[in-house]
Amino acid sequence: MAKRTSKASKSSKGGARKPVYVLNGPNLNLLGQREPEIYGSTTLADIEKLVAARAKALGLSVICLQSNHEGELVSWIQEARSMASGVIINAAAYSHTSIAIHDALAMLDIPAVEVHISNVYKREEFRHYSYVSSVVKGVICGLGVQGYALALEAILADISK
Secondary structure (H helix, E strand, C coil), rough: CCCCCCCECCCCCCCEECCCEEEECCCCCHCCCHHHHHHHCCCCHHHHHHHHHHHHCCCEEEEEECCCCCHHHHHHHHHHHHHHCCEECCCCCCHHHHHHHHHHHHHHCCCCEEEEECCCHHHCCCHHCCCCCHHHEEECCCCHHHHHHHHHHHHHHHHHH
16 A cells, blocks of 8 residues: 655755655555564554655654565655655565666665664574665664664765765
């Protein structure tokens, strides 16, 4: 289910700053119900509230979107090229399979950070490789939902240079 939340923020140069896109991939709509021993009890709605609050504290705005469909994620990444100041992406299982998401992220000229709630390196071998990692500024994994807030801080540092 796609959800858009945004409020304009001001850049340090006085102009309106574009929002940060927070993109979540397949099955993340089931957080809080799905494998709580791995992902915890936090829901996607909880994450979106946390991200919005942290963004506001940092003087940023966010647009939070989730899809179970690869093409929709690709379309949002393409849209971010002109509509966002940065991208936080948890492509979930698509991280390990999607050349299309890799290619879309490679076209960005804004900072992007990959986030995974769990430590993918402590999980199945197939999760140890991400097509996303090679085309983003950084990767945060295994720090739980706080990884999203850390990604916002990284994007702010980059766009404030």
